[in-house]
Amino acid sequence: MQKGLIIGATGNLGRVVTQTLLGRTTAHLTLFARHIDRWRVVEKDRVTLVKGDVLDEAQLSQAMAGQDFVFVALRGDLPAYVQAILSAMQKAGVTRVIFIAAMGIYDEVPDEPTANLSHNPALAPYRTAADLIEVARVVYTIIRPGWVTQGPVAYDLTERGEAFGGHQVSLASVADLVRRLVTEPKFGHNANFGIHTPLIKR
Numbered sequence: 001m002q003k004g005l006i007i008g009a010t011g012n013l014g015r016v017v018t019q020t021l022l023g024r025t026t027a028h029l030t031l032f033a034r035h036i037d038r039w040r041v042v043e044k045d046r047v048t049l050v051k052g053d054v055l056d057e058a059q060l061s062q063a064m065a066g067q068d069f070v071f072v073a074l075r076g077d078l079p080a081y082v083q084a085i086l087s088a089m090q091k092a093g094v095t096r097v098i099f100i101a102a103m104g105i106y107d108e109v110p111d112e113p114t115a116n117l118s119h120n121p122a123l124a125p126y127r128t129a130a131d132l133i134e135v136a137r138v139v140y141t142i143i144r145p146g147w148v149t150q151g152p153v154a155y156d157l158t159e160r161g162e163a164f165g166g167h168q169v170s171l172a173s174v175a176d177l178v179r180r181l182v183t184e185p186k187f188g189h190n191a192n193f194g195i196h197t198p199l200i201k202r
Contacts, residue, residue: 002027002182005094007054007064007085008073011031013100013148013171017071020175022046025183032063054081057088064088069096071178078129086136098181099133100143100174102126103194105144109164125181130192140179141188145169158194166196173197 004021008014009031021027030048031039033126040048052059056075064070070089074081082099089097103109105127107116117123134138151170155177177195181188 001186002068003030003062004028004182005030005032005067007032008069008086010035010038011073011075012072013174014071015039016171017073017178020092020179021174021182023178024109027182030063032060036081048130054084057084060084061091064083064092064094065154066117067092067094068095069098069182072116073100076125076126078148079132082129086132086138088136089138095137096139098143098178099129101130101142101144102149103144103146103167105130106160108144108158108160108162109193112167115167134192139189141190142192143174143177144192145192146194149175149197151197155195158187160192160194162194164194164196169196176193 004027006018006029009018010033017028021029028046029077030050032050032052034053036051038047047153050063052063054060072085102123105117105123109115109117113119118144130142146169148171149168153172153176155169155173156165164198174195
C-alpha cells in the first residue's frame with residue numbers, strides 16, 4: 001500500500017484527487033492544508049488529517065515523513081512553496097512529486113494568446129515552480145491542465161513542446177491522470193503533460 005501526501009487537499013482539485021485515490025486505489029493519504037477542518041473524513045482508516053502551512057518547516061517535515069509520493073495543488077507564492085516542499089522531500093528521502101501547474105506556461109496554446117505566459121504574467125509563478133521541479137533531484141510529473149470544468153473522464157495528453165489541443169478539462173480527468181501516475185509503474189516519470197478534453201470532430 002502506497003502512502004501519499006496531498007498538499008492543498010481542501011481545494012477543488014485536491015478534493016477530487018483525494019476522492020479518486022480513495023475510491024480507486026489502496027493508498028493511504030495524508031491530507032495537508034491550512035483549513036483541513038473543512039474536510040469530512042469517511043475513510044478514517046486510510047486518511048490522516050494534518051493542519052499546517054507549507055512554509056512551516058516543522059509541520060511540513062512531520063507530514064512528509066514516510067510518504068511514497070507528494071501531490072501538490074496550490075495557489076499563491078508557488079516558487080516559495082515548491083522550494084519548501086523540495087527541501088522537505090530531500091530531508092525525508094521522498095523522491096516522487098506530482099505538481100499541478102497551468103496551461104500556457106510555455107506559450108503552448110496557439111489559438112488563445114491570452115492563455116499564454118507571454119500575454120498573462122499571472123502564470124509566471126507556475127512557470128518558475130515548474131522550472132524548479134525539473135532541475136531538482138526528484139522523480140516528477142508536472143501537469144498543465146486546461147481550464148477546469150465539471151464533466152466525465154475524457155482527456156488527451158500533450159508533451160512539453162507540443163501545442164495544446166483544447167482549452168478545457170474536467171476535474172475528474174485530471175484526477176484520473178493522477179490515479180494512473182500513482183498506480184502504473186514508471187508511467188509519467190520526469191514527464192511534463194498538458195491535459196485537455198479532446199475536441200469533438202464534426
